[in-house]
Amino acid sequence: MFESVPLWGNVSVFLGASLAVWVAGTHVARCADALEKRTGIGEAVIGMLLLGFISALPELAVTVSASWNGNAQLAVNNLLGGMALNVAILAAADALIRGEALTSAIATPTPLLQAALLIVLLALVAGATVVGDVALYGVGAWSCAILAAYIACVYIVRRTESAKSWVPAKNGGQAAAAEARDRGRAPTTSVAQLAAKIAAGAAVILVAGYVLSESGDALAEQTGLGESFFGAVFLALSTSLPEISIVIAAVRIGRYEMAISDILGANLFCLALIFVVDAAYTGGPVLSEVGAFSTFAALLGIAVTALFVAGLVERSHRTVMGMGVDSMTVIGTYAAGLGVLYGLR
Secondary structure: OOOOOOOHHHHHHHHHHHHHHHHHHHHHHHHHHHHHHHHOHHHHHHHHHHHHHHOOOHHHHHHHHHHOOOOOOHHHHHHHHHHHHHHHHHHHHHHOOOOOOOHHHOOHHHHHHHHHHHHHHHHHHHHHHHHOOOOOEEEHHHHHHHHHHHHHHHHHHHHHOOOOOOOOOHHHHHHHHHHHHOOOOOOOOOHHHHHHHHHHHHHHHHHHHHHHHHHHHHHHHHHOOOOHHHHHHHHHHOOOOHHHHHHHHHHHOOHHHHHHHHHHHHHHHHHHHHHHOOOOOOOHHHHHHOHHHHHHHHHHHHHHHHHHHHHHOOOOOOEOOOEHHHHHHHHHHHHHHHHHHHHHH
């Protein structure tokens, strides 16, 4: 319905929907923090399952709409392009922490486990785009395998969440101080009220995400950038606004593990959405419809995630220009990868 709207109109709608997603994402992050304090579920679980799901709602709206309309490349490239972008967002948020690197302030191995599992799923996607897929009851066999792998990842992470086996560098830095403050500051809002607020924010994100999808599809044509590059960069950036707002809000209140788990959880969930794309797409298996662009986007996601794994293992608090060395490397790698993606568009 946005095809007849002029370029400036679609840009205005696109920016307005992006603003709505940003505001709702910040609201959801603060409510999720209060919910974690009230229930004691754990930052990693809240970040991966709740925030990861909510922040991926725009991707859900975009991919279902695009695949239903026959734009398989836009749907898949939006998902895969968002992988590396989300990790780069996490790296940029490192600059908000003073005196230590983000990866040195993590007290449990759960984010490391999430990142390793994400690399496995991205490898499955890259492999599927290379060898092709076959239909299995109307859905690609590789898509089914990726969905099953995602479910297994959720089970593994949930089972290992209680393993508090690490001690954060520098006695936890700001994270430890925030935790100490929180012990004497229990939220007064009930669980039901927090759940209602989170649901309202999620609804705004979902509706605005659909508007982003429709206006973004029109902008891909009007700007001449093409569905592949526009989906992997601009549309992925707009649908990553919940991640950006949630990560910034979480880092500012010292919830570093929640911030990392939100990004990794959203990435894992987005890969599971490939099954949804396949089911909604009326053509053949969706991973057979994409080519080198999607393969490289998946490999770029593997590269930046692996760099964060290295940072989590090294646990160095050294910073450069206020950011951890691993975060600086992630941003540089992502920027170089964008150049390659532009050439493959």
